[in-house]
Amino acid sequence: MLGRLPTKIARAIELFTLTSLLPSGDWGAMTFHPDTLCPFCGLGCGDIGIDRGEAGISARPTGCPQADRLFHRSAPVPTDGRMGGTPLSIDDAIAKAAQLLGASRAPLIAGLAADVNGVLAALTLAERIGATVDHERSDALFRNLAVLRRFGWSVTTLAELRNRCDLVLVAGPDPAAAFPRLWERWVAPEPAFVPGGARSIIFLGGDPLPETVQCLGGRIETSGLSGEAGQDLTTLVGRLRTALAGRAAQNEPMTALAARLRAARYAVVAWAAGLFDGPQPDMIVEGLVRLVRSVDGTTRCAGLPLAGADNLIGANQACGWRTGFPLRTGFEGGAPLHDPERFAWQTRLRDADVTLWISAFRPALPSFTTGGSVIMLAPPEMTVMPEPALFIPVGTPGIDHAGDVFRTDGVVALHADALIDRGLASVADVIGRILAALDRPTADKEAAGC
Known part of the structure; x- marks a missing residue:
């Protein structure tokens, strides 16, 4: 484990x-x-x-x-690889990784936390060995994509939130739990195109006034709207949609909220699907998307689905460029095949005989169990117990090497420069060497006339 x-x-x-x-x-x-x-x-x-x-x-x-x-x-940090906890040179580690991946019958490339070039290199490797690819944090992404596929949606950007929005409806837990400076950077500044600069935040479900917003003091109006005891977020969203349809009592709190949404110049409904509890979080997202559509019929309203730590959005974008599909795509048949249930990394771990786990951004690892071998590309600070079959230290984008990452709203690719040289290769460089090692036996056979 x-x-x-x-x-x-x-x-x-x-x-x-x-x-x-x-x-x-x-x-x-x-x-x-x-x-x-x-x-x-x-x-x-x-x-x-x-x-x-x-x-x-x-x-x-x-x-x-x-x-x-x-x-x-x-700095300095260990730059050697490890095999079962025993140090070995990077050259030997690359050769061993190529050997394990080349012989694999059911390989999985997961984690996938790398800059755009690292993800593209991983996709090339996946195609070469017939692997499945998925990002560690893709659950939050697919809670949103499931709704986008079957229903469509109207969403906005962080810049629109900051400059034009006068009412923010936050559905569920405070997104600042995952995006700590959301309110400071994108909500507290005075909106450029709102007369008087007034902006209100209303919380639907969860804690009505989280500490992250209280710390902003009187710079913005904050209102709390929590449900009755025992009511979950799905119920609260349903009640608000009922009020928007004009079928709620006049003294119902949701009726007042519905009126405020319709009176806003530009309302934004924000949520972080990765923080939702319950068996069907995508149904909460669908309710919110339908709510946005109702309000958008009379005034400007858009959703803001928040996800994207460790370049999740960039990994999904790169997968789309390369294959035409989102993440959770496999190459086992020689051509890309997408299946959001079958190719989720948690599911594929059961059958994978070799897993290449990529985690370049942070020295942290989700809990997982697999009966196969694990090759790990991660920062040298990573603590893993027990040791994987093979550990290869890599640099972090924006620290050890330059790299491109996508913002959570998916519309901006950002370039992060290197800060320090600790002798650590990027994920793209390491995978490039693995690919070269995989191709070397074929080239040797051709040179020998076999």
């Missing part, structure tokens, strides 16, 4: 690993990098201040726990 220890212990190990490797003494000559792009959660915040010295890099406090933690990287 590979995966995390209990959450509190794993978090403590991760924080200790990222901080204890950084010497407490003199960092030597320090340099400061302002306005650095953060590639982690998908918001694409470009105002991170980074200090760099001989001992590594560290972010100046941003208020974002992800950026503050994940930009803290030490």
Whole structure:
């Protein structure tokens, strides 16, 4: 079994690993990098201040726990591979990876947390060996895509949210749990095209006034609207749709909310499907999409589905460019085949004899069990218990090498520059070497006249 220890212990190990490797003494000559792009959660915040010295890099406090933690990287770090926990050279690790993947009958390429070039390289490898590809965080994506496929939708961008929206309806848990600076960066600033700059936020379900919004003080109006005891989000969305259709009582709280939505100049309904609980989260998304369509008939209204940490959106875009399909696509028949249920990575793990797990952004791993061998491409700070069959350290996009990532709204590709050279190759470079090693036996046979 590979995966995390209990959450509190794993978090403590991760924080200790990222901080204890950084010497407490003199960092030597320090340099400061302002306005650095953060590639982690998908918001694409470009105002991170980074200090760099001989001992590594560290972010100046941003208020974002992800950026503050994940930009803290030490140098030097181990750059050798490991096979079953035993160090071996990168050349030997590449050769072993090619051997395992080349002999695999049911390979899986999962995690897929890399920059766009890394994902494209992984897709090339998948086609070469007949593997299935999926991103670690694709559950949130497919809760939205399932609705888009069968119903269609009208969605907006972060820039529209910031500049034109005067009413935000947040459905379900606070999205700032996954996108920590959402309110600060995209809601708190005064909208450019709203007279008087007024903006309201209303929460439907979950905690009515999460701390992340309370911290904004009086800069925006916040209102809480929670359901009656025992009512889940699906019920609340249904009640609001009933009110929008004019079938709710006048004293019903949803009637007042429906009136506010119809009176808004530009309402945005935001949700983070990855945070939804319950057996059918896509039905919540469908209810929200239908709600948006109802309001959009009389005033401007759009949805804002939030997902995309670790370049999830970029991985899906790249898969579409290369295959014509979203993620959860397999090449086992020689041509790409998409099946969102059969090719989900959690399902494919049951049958995979070799899994190539890619996690370049953060030293964290979801809990999973597989009877096959695991080849892991991850930062050297990654703590894995027990050790995979093969571990190859790779750099993080936007830290060890430049790379392109997509923002959560899917309309902007952002370029992150390198900050430090720790001798770590990118995912694209490592996979390129694996592909070359896979092709070498064929070239040797041809040279020998076989």
